Amino acid sequence: MINAAIVGMGRWGQTLVNSIAEGSHVIRFVAGTTRTPSKVKKYASENGIRLHETYEDVIKDDEVDAVVLASPHSSHFGQIIAAADAGKHVFCEKPFCLTGNQASTALSALEVNSLKVGIGHNRRFSPNALKLKRMIEFGELGDMIQIEGNFSANMAGYAGEWRDSRAESPAGGMTSLGIHAVDMFVNLFGRVSSVDAVSRKVALPFDIDDATGVLMDFEGGQVGYLGTVAATGQLWQVRAFGTKGWGSIYGHDRFDAVKIDGTHETETWDGYEYPGILTIREQLECFAGACEGDDPYPVTPDQILHATRILDAVIKSSETGARCTVD
Amino acid sequence: MINAAIVGMGRWGQTLVNSIAEGSHVIRFVAGTTRTPSKVKKYASENGIRLHETYEDVIKDDEVDAVVLASPHSSHFGQIIAAADAGKHVFCEKPFCLTGNQASTALSALEVNSLKVGIGHNRRFSPNALKLKRMIEFGELGDMIQIEGNFSANMAGYAGEWRDSRAESPAGGMTSLGIHAVDMFVNLFGRVSSVDAVSRKVALPFDIDDATGVLMDFEGGQVGYLGTVAATGQLWQVRAFGTKGWGSIYGHDRFDAVKIDGTHETETWDGYEYPGILTIREQLECFAGACEGDDPYPVTPDQILHATRILDAVIKSSETGARCTVD
Incomplete structure (x- = not known):
């Protein structure tokens, strides 16, 4: 069972959480954060999500195995690098990064730490x-x-x-x-x-x-x-x-x-x-x-x-x- | 009632003729020609089409008011100019001509002779x-x-x-x-x-x-x-x-x-x-x-x-x- 944190809890972040609201045998959301946490306090509480004030707090959370990024495109790169340093797997909404060079650096950072990467191209499924x-x-x-x-x-x-x-x-x-x-x-x-x-x-x-x-x-x-x-x-x-x-x-x-x-x-x-x-x-x-x-x-x-x-x-x-x- | 000649009696030329085979109150095919007239002798006879050996014979045919061109693309230009000189209206399959300059010359030739032009963009209808x-x-x-x-x-x-x-x-x-x-x-x-x-x-x-x-x-x-x-x-x-x-x-x-x-x-x-x-x-x-x-x-x-x-x-x-x- 993977314990995930949802990062970005707007319309799409909540869609991701809701997709496994009935429970999954391999993944559950245990933590999360968003730009204005106060806006999603009730939603987080109803979904058993421990709400953090900052992304830094999320990746310090020892219970979290993986981050799921539904944050603004331009923040993905920094968030992936930080997750890699903290030993967290990364599932990222598309686009993975806004430049190829960022993507190359971010993928290498995950790989050297033996971490897995997923991307939100759900249409493949x-x-x-x-x-x-x-x-x-x-x-x-x-x-x-x-x-x-x-x-x-x-x-x-x-x-x-x-x-x-x-x-x-x-x-x-x-x-x-x-x-x-x-x-x-x-x-x-x-x-x-x-x-x-x-x-x-x-x-x-x-x-x-x-x-x-x-x-x-x-x-x-x-x-x-x-x-x-x-x-x-x-x-x-x-x-x-x-x-x-x-x-x-x-x-x-x-x-x-x-x-x-x-x-x-x-x-x-x-x-x-x-x-x-x-x-x-x-x-x-x-x-x-x-x-x-x-x-x-x-x-x-x-x-x-x-x-x-x-x-x-x-x-x-x-x-x-x-x-x-x-x- | 317009008396038309079909020029080019392959698959598409016959489709044009067949489209009014049940009769029309404004247009009928009375003449025609194709690259190898002998191949369509029976079809022409069954459809009341006077078969000519050459395009030149078609535009000399006094009964013909308009030519309908279902001939190879590259022959349209010469056929339109000849029709304009002979005072025949022209309905042409697409493309009208293979260059813009040919099209300009052909359209002018029809216009100066007060002749009408149609083109086979049936999808407009x-x-x-x-x-x-x-x-x-x-x-x-x-x-x-x-x-x-x-x-x-x-x-x-x-x-x-x-x-x-x-x-x-x-x-x-x-x-x-x-x-x-x-x-x-x-x-x-x-x-x-x-x-x-x-x-x-x-x-x-x-x-x-x-x-x-x-x-x-x-x-x-x-x-x-x-x-x-x-x-x-x-x-x-x-x-x-x-x-x-x-x-x-x-x-x-x-x-x-x-x-x-x-x-x-x-x-x-x-x-x-x-x-x-x-x-x-x-x-x-x-x-x-x-x-x-x-x-x-x-x-x-x-x-x-x-x-x-x-x-x-x-x-x-x-x-x-x-x-x-x-x-």
Whole structure:
């Protein structure tokens, strides 16, 4: 059993805690902290969470085996380094860090201390994503040619949260939303060699970009496109095109495929609607299992680093207007 | 009543003829020609089509008011100029021409002779496209931010046709498939200012590109993405994102929308499945009506020219690797 601390107890931090509120056989939340602890006193008490005034107090807590970071993107790096020094495993919400170099340093700090790392790409655990990955691996879609993904939401609806500042959200929806598609692309198509991004503010009232589009080249020669709109209705879709047909994830709970012979396939699953509580619980349990020596977490440290380097390149490309190689 | 000649009587030319096989009150096919007339002798006779040996014979035919071009892309330009000189109206399959300068010259030749022009963007007539356009015009999706479209098919299945040569299909699926998305983007979001394209051959056995992705900047500041995969299962989708939600065309017969308040809307129509016979008939009747002085054809000459110039820029960008302005 892993004793975890929740760091950042806003909307998403509470979603993580709630995902195992009915109890888990491998992980439980015993401690936590947030920017203004007084705001969550009642919630913490109801959920058996010992509330600390500061993050420093959390990592000094001997009962805590692992920290779960749902804090502002820009604080992840320092918090991971401090957790590594204190001997705590780290489960981090995406993006892992805001630069590839930070991610490299943070992953090394965990590794030298023999600590495990997990990342909040819960969409890897969705049944439709597992199905699409299986179809690609088994060659059911033929040779892969192109991949397209879009993750969009109405961040304007959360105006006033930390995510609405350019420092936390360079390239608009990329850090909060698009990074999920980056991970799914790497999961399904492998490494990206270069990106060419456009990102700008078209209609949002506060200063982050709402229109972002990225062309990608994969090391295998395939073409990718990732879109994220930070001020619209919610959408999560990834479609992979191969010589025998295409397959598509839509939301957490729908899968569609069309083969070149004209056959259509649609499959849906119950219980997986947004915000994907089942996948959130499953990722936390998988992380806890990895901490206890079971199977490794499915997003490898190399993939976490690669995704952060892709994010680096997207931000740089959107600022310079030039195609950027991924280091 | 307009008397038309069908030029090019392969798979698509016959689809055009078949779309009004039950009779129309404004247009009928009375003549036709194709590269090897002997191959379609029986079909022509069954459909009351006087078969000519050459295109020159078609435009000398006094009974013919208009030519309908379903011929190879590269022959459109010469055929339009000859039709204009002979005083025949022109309905042309897409792409109108393979360069913007050809399109400009061809459109001028028709205009100075007071002749009408139509183009085979039948997808403008689909009920889901009409619905999406109406929603955008009425502000139901708010201010527009981004648009994404993909038209893909298995051109490998038609290997041996003229479309499988690089001369007829520069930038892979762009001329046969993607040009429909270009027209829909211009229809919904207005003029494009620049494009940034990647196009390459990943898996096809013959020499055209199968992987093509294009980022677009609109004059209004919005971002666009167009994808076309020339060797996969069939797909036609265009999704427009605005501040109040997004709306999506899927095939000819399905519409989806998700608003920022979380409401979903889905609408489907009967009788509009691929190849969209109803929309093909409607576009031909609309063209015939325009020839007889009724409402103008919905794709204006300016839009036909602009779409061809976008195609120019996509081809140039995919060859140079640089973003290209649209003249």
